[in-house]
Amino acid sequence: MTGANSRTRASAAALCERLDAAALLRDDGGTIRVPVLTRGRLVVPEGDAVLEIQEATIDRATMRPDGGRRRLVLPRVDAADLLYEDPGAVRARLAAVPFGALCDWLDAAAELLDTDGPLGSRIRALIAPASDLADSLLDAALRLNTTMMRALAVREVVDRELAIGGVPGSCLLEEWVEVDAPGWDGATGGLRAALAPPLGTIAPTPRIRAFPTLQIHVTAGNAPVVASASALRLLAARGGGVVKLPSGSILPGAALAVALHAAAEGQPAARAVLDALSLVYWKGGDTSLEERLFDPAVFDRVVVWGAPDAVERVSALAAGGIRTLTFNPRYGVSLIGREAFAADATLSATARLAAADVLIWNQRACIASLVHYVEGAPGADGAADRWAAALREALAAADDLAPAAPSATALGQIQRMRRGSLVGARWHWVGGPGREARAAVVVAPGPFDLSSHPLSRVVIVRGVPRLDEAVGLLHRGVSTAGIHPEARRLALRDAIAARGVSSIVPLGHAERAFAGMPHDGMRVLSDLVEWTVG
Amino acid sequence: MAEAIEREIHELAGRLRAAANAWAAGDGSFDESDTARLRRRAISLCHRHYRAAIPAYRRLCLEAGVGDDEPLDVLAERCTVTDDLFKSYDAAWVGARDFVALSGWLQDLCAEPVPADASAAHDVDDWLDRLERGGLHVLYSSGTSGKLSFVPRGLGSWDAYRANGPSYLMHQVVRLGLDLSTMDGAVLGFRGGRMGIQRAGVELSRFLADVHYLYDRELRAETLRATLTTRSTAAAEAARARLGTGHDEAYRTFPATLRRATERGRAVWLFGAPHQVKMLCTVMQAIGSAPLGPGSVVTLGGGWKSFEDQRVDRAVLCELIHAALGVPPARVLEAYAMVELNTPLMRCPTGRYHVPPLLEPWLFDEALLPLEPGHDVTGTFGFMDPTATSYPAFLVTGDEVRLVREHCPCGLVSPAIVGEVRRAAGHEARGCGGILATVRA
Numbered sequence: 001m002t003g004a005n006s007r008t009r010a011s012a013a014a015l016c017e018r019l020d021a022a023a024l025l026r027d028d029g030g031t032i033r034v035p036v037l038t039r040g041r042l043v044v045p046e047g048d049a050v051l052e053i054q055e056a057t058i059d060r061a062t063m064r065p066d067g068g069r070r071r072l073v074l075p076r077v078d079a080a081d082l083l084y085e086d087p088g089a090v091r092a093r094l095a096a097v098p099f100g101a102l103c104d105w106l107d108a109a110a111e112l113l114d115t116d117g118p119l120g121s122r123i124r125a126l127i128a129p130a131s132d133l134a135d136s137l138l139d140a141a142l143r144l145n146t147t148m149m150r151a152l153a154v155r156e157v158v159d160r161e162l163a164i165g166g167v168p169g170s171c172l173l174e175e176w177v178e179v180d181a182p183g184w185d186g187a188t189g190g191l192r193a194a195l196a197p198p199l200g201t202i203a204p205t206p207r208i209r210a211f212p213t214l215q216i217h218v219t220a221g222n223a224p225v226v227a228s229a230s231a232l233r234l235l236a237a238r239g240g241g242v243v244k245l246p247s248g249s250i251l252p253g254a255a256l257a258v259a260l261h262a263a264a265e266g267q268p269a270a271r272a273v274l275d276a277l278s279l280v281y282w283k284g285g286d287t288s289l290e291e292r293l294f295d296p297a298v299f300d301r302v303v304v305w306g307a308p309d310a311v312e313r314v315s316a317l318a319a320g321g322i323r324t325l326t327f328n329p330r331y332g333v334s335l336i337g338r339e340a341f342a343a344d345a346t347l348s349a350t351a352r353l354a355a356a357d358v359l360i361w362n363q364r365a366c367i368a369s370l371v372h373y374v375e376g377a378p379g380a381d382g383a384a385d386r387w388a389a390a391l392r393e394a395l396a397a398a399d400d401l402a403p404a405a406p407s408a409t410a411l412g413q414i415q416r417m418r419r420g421s422l423v424g425a426r427w428h429w430v431g432g433p434g435r436e437a438r439a440a441v442v443v444a445p446g447p448f449d450l451s452s453h454p455l456s457r458v459v460i461v462r463g464v465p466r467l468d469e470a471v472g473l474l475h476r477g478v479s480t481a482g483i484h485p486e487a488r489r490l491a492l493r494d495a496i497a498a499r500g501v502s503s504i505v506p507l508g509h510a511e512r513a514f515a516g517m518p519h520d521g522m523r524v525l526s527d528l529v530e531w532t533v534g
Numbered sequence: 535m536a537e538a539i540e541r542e543i544h545e546l547a548g549r550l551r552a553a554a555n556a557w558a559a560g561d562g563s564f565d566e567s568d569t570a571r572l573r574r575r576a577i578s579l580c581h582r583h584y585r586a587a588i589p590a591y592r593r594l595c596l597e598a599g600v601g602d603d604e605p606l607d608v609l610a611e612r613c614t615v616t617d618d619l620f621k622s623y624d625a626a627w628v629g630a631r632d633f634v635a636l637s638g639w640l641q642d643l644c645a646e647p648v649p650a651d652a653s654a655a656h657d658v659d660d661w662l663d664r665l666e667r668g669g670l671h672v673l674y675s676s677g678t679s680g681k682l683s684f685v686p687r688g689l690g691s692w693d694a695y696r697a698n699g700p701s702y703l704m705h706q707v708v709r710l711g712l713d714l715s716t717m718d719g720a721v722l723g724f725r726g727g728r729m730g731i732q733r734a735g736v737e738l739s740r741f742l743a744d745v746h747y748l749y750d751r752e753l754r755a756e757t758l759r760a761t762l763t764t765r766s767t768a769a770a771e772a773a774r775a776r777l778g779t780g781h782d783e784a785y786r787t788f789p790a791t792l793r794r795a796t797e798r799g800r801a802v803w804l805f806g807a808p809h810q811v812k813m814l815c816t817v818m819q820a821i822g823s824a825p826l827g828p829g830s831v832v833t834l835g836g837g838w839k840s841f842e843d844q845r846v847d848r849a850v851l852c853e854l855i856h857a858a859l860g861v862p863p864a865r866v867l868e869a870y871a872m873v874e875l876n877t878p879l880m881r882c883p884t885g886r887y888h889v890p891p892l893l894e895p896w897l898f899d900e901a902l903l904p905l906e907p908g909h910d911v912t913g914t915f916g917f918m919d920p921t922a923t924s925y926p927a928f929l930v931t932g933d934e935v936r937l938v939r940e941h942c943p944c945g946l947v948s949p950a951i952v953g954e955v956r957r958a959a960g961h962e963a964r965g966c967g968g969i970l971a972t973v974r975a
Contacts, residue, residue: 408901415902416930420618423590424642433597434612435903446624 012112012119015262030070037257038081040275049076053247055130063405072250077280079292082242087298093272094212094240099170101269103151108263110149115142123255134402145228154236160516161525162210173238176207176534210529213300215241218314220306221248222364237528240276253279296321330366330479332510335467337488338375350484351390353508355398357482360511362404363455367480367510370453371460373470384463388441392428395439405438406456413454476500482507539583540923544690546576547921550892551701557891558702560945569891576920581609584926587645591926610896610904614928620683633661646688646924658755673728675873685873687924694921698877702890718795719745722806724753746791748784789823801829808834809841815858825860832861834868874929876921884943886950894918895949897937898930912936934958
C-alpha cells in the first residue's frame with residue numbers, strides 16, 4: 001500500500017466512523033438514513049421533513065425477492081435549497097476553478113469510493129441486498145463508477161469531447177483559446193473600415209472558451225451507473241446544478257455525495273464546484289418543487305433520462321426556457337448473418353457473443369439487445385429456431401455466471417406475452433415456463449410491440465431471408481446494432497446509420513465505450529458548456 | 535365425444551343461468567354450493583374442450599404440463615389467457631388484405647371452424663360479414679392503438695352472450711318498475727356494428743319500444759381502424775369525415791330526440807360511457823333542455839378510459855345526471871363488461887359490481903399468479919366464463935380491482951368488486967369508452 005493509498009484508506013475509515021456516529025448509510029433494523037447534498041452541504045434526514053422509499057430485498061442465490069422489505073429515509077428538499085440567488089456569480093466562480101484542481105478533487109473522491117476500501121465496501125454491502133444485479137455485475141458497476149471519476153479518465157474524456165482544432169478540451173475549459181481559423185467580416189465590415197480607419201481595418205484574433213453552465217439532470221434508475229455518470233458529466237464540464245437521483249438507485253448517488261463532500265476538505269481550490277452541486281431525490285412529478293426549480297433565469301441546461309412519461313414531463317417543464325438534452329428510451333438489436341450457422345461450434349460461439357449484449361444491466365440499458373434478426377431459411381426448423389436454441393444455451397450459461405431472475409412485474413409481463421400477444425410464438429425458456437422462468441428466447445411469427453417488452457433477458461427473434469431486410473426495420477428508436485460477422489457489419493454500416501441508429505458495433509461489444517464517445521448521437525459534454533466567443 | 539362435452543357445457547350454462555336468476559331474485563331459492571359445483575363442473579369441461587379444440591390453448595397446456603383433469607387453481611395459474619390474445623395477429627395482414635392469414639390466426643384461438651369463405655374477404659367488415667354468414671359471430675373491441683381485438687362466438691357461445699345478462703338483470707328491471715315495452719332506448723354510440731358498446735344497443739332494442747342512437751349509422755371496423763391507426767393529421771381528418779356528422783353536432787341534436795320521446799310520454803333508458811353521459815348532461819343544461827320523462831334510467835358502461843382527465847366522482851356525476859336529466863342516483867346503473875365476457879357485472883345500489891354465479895372470479899398478483907381467494911383481496915381481475923366454448927374464456931384482464939366476499943347490504947350474496955376499476959399501469963386503455971375518445975380526438 002502506498003502512502004497516499006494508506007492516507008486515503010485512513011480518511012475513508014474516518015469518514016465511515018463519522019457516518020456511524022450520525023447513524024447514516026447503515027442498516028439499522030431495516031431502515032437506512034440517507035444524506036443528500038444541497039449546494040455543497042450534506043443534509044441529513046431529520047424530523048418530519050423526510051421522504052421514505054421502500055425496497056424489496058433479494059435472495060442473492062436465486063435473485064428472486066425473499067419477502068423482506070427495508071426503507072430508505074431521505075431529507076425532503078425544497079426548490080429554494082437548490083436555486084442560486086446570483087447564478088452569474090456562481091458561473092464565474094466555477095469558471096475560476098483550475099481544471100487540475102477539479103480532477104484532483106474527483107480523484108480523491110474516487111479513492112474514497114474505492115470498492116476495496118471501507119466506504120466502498122460499506123456502500124456495496126448496503127446496495128447488494130436490494131439489487132437485482134448479480135454480484136459480478138454489481139461489483140463491475142461500482143468499480144465503473146469510481147473508475148470514471150479518476151482524474152486520468154475525466155481528463156481524457158474532457159480533452160477529447162471538448163477538443164477543437166487539436167486544442168484539448170481541458171484548455172478550452174480553463175482559458176480563452178485563440179482560434180486559428182480563417183475569419184470574415186459581415187456586411188458592415190466595409191463600412192467600419194471606411195468610418196474608423198485605421199482601427200477599423202484591424203481584425204482582432206478570435207478566442208473561444210467552454211464556459212460553465214448550471215444544469216439539472218433528471219436521471220434514471222435502470223442501471224446503477226446512470227446517476228453517477230450524469231453527475232460526472234456535470235462535474236467534468238465544470239458545471240453546477242442539480243442531479244436528481246432515481247428512486248431505484250439512491251445509494252450509489254448518496255455515496256457519491258458523501259465522497260465528494262469529504263474529498264473537498266482537502267481540495268479547497270475546487271470548493272466552488274462542490275458549493276454549486278446538489279445531489280438529491282424528490283418524487284418525480286412533485287409539482288411544488290419542479291415548477292419552481294425549472295427556472296430559466298437560473299438554469300442553462302436540462303438533461304433527462306428515462307421513461308417516456310418522465311422525459312415528456314421534464315421536457316414540458318423546461319420547454320422554451322432551458323435547453324434540454326433528452327436520452328429517450330431506446331433499445332438495441334442484433335443482426336446475425338447466415339455465416340453464424342457454418343458449424344455448430346460457430347453457432348454456439350456467436351450465440352455467446354450475442355448473449356453478452358443481452359445481459360447489459362439485465363437488458364434495462366437502452367443499448368441492450370432486445371431483438372435479434374437472424375438471416376436464413378424460414379420455418380420451424382429454420383435459422384431463427386436454431387439460433388433461438390443456441391441463444392437459450394448461451395443465456396443459461398450466463399445465468400450460471402451472473403444469475404438473474406425477472407421481477408414479479410416482469411414475470412407477469414412475460415406471462416402476459418406468452419398467453420396473449422405472443423401466443424403464436426415459439427418459446428425457448430431458461431429455467432422453465434411459469435414462475436420458474438429466468439430468461440427466454442422467443443421466435444416471433446411477426447412484428448412485436450416493444451412497449452410491452454419486460455426487459456428481463458427476454459429476446460425476440462425474428463427470421464429474415466436477408467439481413468438487408470432487417471435494416472428496413474431499424475429507426476431512431478434503435479440505439480445500437482450489434483452485427484456478426486464483421487464483414488457484414490462493415491457492409492451494412494452506412495445503411496443502418498442512415499436509419500438513425502447511433503452505434504453499429506461488432507456483436508458482443510454493445511456496451512464497450514471509449515473516452516469522447518458520442519451518446520445517442522450527441523457529443524454531450526459539448527452541449528453542457530456554453531461555447532463563448534471572447 | 536367433443537360434441538357431447540360441448541353439449542353438456544351448454545346444458546350446464548342453462549342451469550347456471552337459472553341459478554343466476556334465482557340469485558338475483560333474492561327469494562331464498564338460490565343454492566350457492568350447488569351452483570358452485572355446477573360452475574366448476576362446467577369450467578372443467580370447458581378446459582377439456584378448449585384443450586381438444588383450440589390449438590393455441592392446447593400449446594399452452596402442453597408447455598405447462600397441464601392435462602385434461604386439473605384443479606381450478608392450476609388452470610388459473612397456467613391456462614388463463616390475456617386480452618392481448620384476441621389481437622395477437624400481425625396488423626400488417628389487415629393492411630395487406632391478407633384474410634387467409636387472418637382467418638388462419640383466428641382458427642388458432644377458436645374452437646369453431648372458421649368459414650373458408652372468409653379468406654376471400656376484401657376488407658375487415660367484409661371478413662366479419664362472411665364469418666357471420668358462416669355461423670361465426672365476431673365482436674371486436676379496440677384500444678387506443680387501433681389494433682382491433684376479435685372475439686369469435688359460434689352459436690352456443692353467441693346464445694349465451696345474449697342470454698346470460700337478461701337471466702339475472704331482469705330482476706333489477708322489475709325492481710325499478712320498468713316496463714321496457716313502453717320505453718325508448720337512447721344509446722350514446724353508433725347504430726349497429728360489432729363493437730361491444732354498439733352491441734349493447736342492439737341487444738337493448740330487442741326489449742324496448744324504440745332505440746335512438748347518438749350517431750345514427752353503423753360504425754364500420756375499417757373506418758375505426760383507419761381513424762385510429764393513421765399517423766397523418768390529414769388522413770385522420772378524412773377518416774373522421776367518413777364517420778359523418780361531427781361529434782359536437784351529434785350532442786347538440788340528441789336532446790331534441792330525447793325531448794320527442796318525453797313528449798310521447800315515454801321514459802328513456804339512456805346508455806353510455808360516463809364521459810359521454812357527462813357531456814350530454816352539460817349540453818342539455820347549457821341549452822336548457824327539459825329532463826327525461828318520469829321512470830327514466832341511465833346505465834353507465836365502459837369506464838372513463840382515455841377520458842381520465844375528465845373523470846369526476848360517481849357522486850358528482852350522479853348529481854349532474856339528476857340535475858340535467860331528472861334521473862335520481864338510485865336509477866343510475868353501471869356495468870362492468872368487456873367483449874371477451876359473456877356475463878356483465880352490474881353495480882348494485884351499494885356501489886359494488888356483483889359477480890354473477892355464472893362466473894368464477896380470480897385475482898392475480900403482479901407476477902400473474904392467482905391470489906388465494908379471501909374475504910378482501912386486491913389484484914388484477916380475471917375470470918372463468920364457462921358459458922363460452924368458442925374461445926378460451928379463462929381470462930386475466932388489465933384491470934386492478936378490490937374483490938370482497940361477504941354479504942352485501944343490497945341483499946346479494948356473491949363476490950363483488952368494491953370501488954373504482956382502474957386500468958393497471960402499463961396497460962393500454964381499451965374498450966368502447968377508449969375508442970370513442972380517439973374517434974373524437
